[in-house]
Amino acid sequence: MTSAAAAGTGAAEGTPRGRPRSEAAELAIVGAVLRLLDRGGSLGGMSVEGIAAEAGVGKATIYRRWPNKEALLLDVLVRTELPEPEYVDGTVRDVLVEIMEFFRMAALARRERSTLTLLDQFRAVPELHQRYLDQVIAPRRARLRKLITRGMERGEIRADIDPDLLGDLLVGPMLTRTLLHPDAGLDDPTLSATIVDTLLQGIAPVASGT
Amino acid sequence: MTSAAAAGTGAAEGTPRGRPRSEAAELAIVGAVLRLLDRGGSLGGMSVEGIAAEAGVGKATIYRRWPNKEALLLDVLVRTELPEPEYVDGTVRDVLVEIMEFFRMAALARRERSTLTLLDQFRAVPELHQRYLDQVIAPRRARLRKLITRGMERGEIRADIDPDLLGDLLVGPMLTRTLLHPDAGLDDPTLSATIVDTLLQGIAPVASGT
Amino acid sequence: MTSAAAAGTGAAEGTPRGRPRSEAAELAIVGAVLRLLDRGGSLGGMSVEGIAAEAGVGKATIYRRWPNKEALLLDVLVRTELPEPEYVDGTVRDVLVEIMEFFRMAALARRERSTLTLLDQFRAVPELHQRYLDQVIAPRRARLRKLITRGMERGEIRADIDPDLLGDLLVGPMLTRTLLHPDAGLDDPTLSATIVDTLLQGIAPVASGT
Amino acid sequence: MTSAAAAGTGAAEGTPRGRPRSEAAELAIVGAVLRLLDRGGSLGGMSVEGIAAEAGVGKATIYRRWPNKEALLLDVLVRTELPEPEYVDGTVRDVLVEIMEFFRMAALARRERSTLTLLDQFRAVPELHQRYLDQVIAPRRARLRKLITRGMERGEIRADIDPDLLGDLLVGPMLTRTLLHPDAGLDDPTLSATIVDTLLQGIAPVASGT
DNA sequence: GCATAAACGAGACGGTACGTCAGGTCTTTAA
């Protein structure tokens, strides 16, 4: 029905009869949502009528593509997910810092916080909730986990730690600073390095090795 | 204005004429919200009319106490905040584990996730946003920070770390598991200890091995 | 549900709880419809949103009173039915002329023509169709029939005619001139007398003529 | 749905080259309207989309032929107007009865009543209103008037009556029974004769000739 | 002990937005 369906079904739709969906309209809609977000609107406070007006599009054109408001908003978030750079080579520590920088930037993009709103609203539409987790969160976690595992194999990270827990330890501070004390911290360019190094060294006093 | 105002202003209300506010109604309202939440409703999808009906109360009785829906929902969350136990004595490590257990329990109470929805919706009502941060988050952070500082003074924690960052490192995994992969992890009773110990030891391989 | 229901049920509504329906709003709605009609709108081309806007009223206030647009419009027609004067005494011929004048005036009120639209639209909602017939048409017919019967008893009208057919013969020309050639005839003040007299005399040449 | 029209119209599909089915589409459209009418639909409640679907035709194919919905519906009515028989010879009384029988049959065809809906809807499109009056009503009236005039010349009808009024007196009962009390009367085969004879004789008692 | 005054349940009020449907136009592919 929407691009989700397109992603799901392989192909073989048969010949599409009738006037094809206007790609321009689709872009106008997504663009309108982003424009309204940047103009200070919150995701939850957005109305389909407002989006249609901003996009210069009929409401039906929106509902032809997305079954409801939440699906549209989620889709916009998925589409605007920043492209993660290729983390080429380097010590695991350096790549971790790089990944953390990506998270920091994504969070700073100020859309992240609103995202969480949807995660809750989607309890009523569980497949959407799952879709966000699958399409945005899971890939991030997978990349992180792969890097961590590699670090363990190389001997740069202790091998007796649950890689998932380590991922959470890394991502966690980004999340708390996005949600719980948003006024502080995210714009410190040394934050990523500090987090990674602190984790690497541990918080116990140096002498406590014994 | 509301019970918040009552808490804020000292007194000097003059003599209250007329029929006093029914405490029973207030309890019925809060109870209705909790009942609806437990029944699977999401915070965002809740309607004042539904709450009033569930509580057997007129809408005006709600609006007499809270200025709008968000304030009511936030207030319910604040009121149902679990009472934090007194963390008496013990090594810093043990107390940290205890605190983390409290966070884990609060998150498991399943209200936490919905809470985040409000944090975003409150961008439109910033003083409510601030109030949640002030009344729920800040106290938690303060307790945590105090404990960390004490740990540093006692030499149980390295003193060259930003205590706030350390707080974020501790709380982060609880948050990620609440929001980003809720299916896993929170019900593991050893989680808190694992997090604290991992942090204490660091994730780098033991340099001076053997 | 609406005034129809009120007319139907005898009484015993129990105590009406809550804020009572605003009579002002009801008047504003009906008034708005009439204003829009006078401004040239056709009954069929009228929108509930337009009516609500013209009346300065929320749409829900309309739908609280009438279940749909057609019911509202029909109700307006029923309410604005001209009060028929008391046809006191006089020869049957004179009273018939008087009645016909009433019909002519009602038709001239320019609402009659639009009424017919509803009569057809109501095929989908038969009870409304019936209601118009019952509340507007039937009373008119009854009055006419009573007068005709009286005329027969008094010997002023031939007794071997179906009174209903006679009623149709009288009303017919008003109807054709409203619907089928509206540009002509209705504003001739002698029309009613001409119809009645033509019918009384018959259209065949006077047998015992000369 | 695609070959529905082909199934409906029994026409030869023949060579699909060039311009295969201009006329077939037209017939399919008109046929679809009549089918929907017979199936109980009202003229006003008919949608172009429904007609197109029923006809197995694209909406554009309809709009290529008629400028709007009303024009289509009116055209269908005009096309399905019963062919009026040649009223050869006989006394004027007999021919009048014959004409009235034609009106009665047309009214019984049950399309007449819906017609009236259009007459009102056409206030917004006055030239359509006029067209129906011109193409359906006026010819009927002309024929009637001609006959009446002939009757007057022959001395079978009083010459001091407005022929148009007389036409209205004749047609009126058919109209009232179509619109105002549709349950009664139209299927009585003696109705036409009764109306004509009643009019000829007049409704005043016989003695009143003086 | 009786008047005053405010709170109470109920529900109507003017609005805004929802998701659907239809009107009339435009744009594809197939024949």
Place this chain on the structure above:
DNA sequence: TTAAAGACCTGACGTACCGTCTCGTTTATGC
């Protein structure tokens, strides 16, 4: 070129809530 299919914008439909405002009733205090 013409047809079918169906997308496009517009605007109305009838519904659900928002936060406010009467209603008639109930329950405290103060004169």
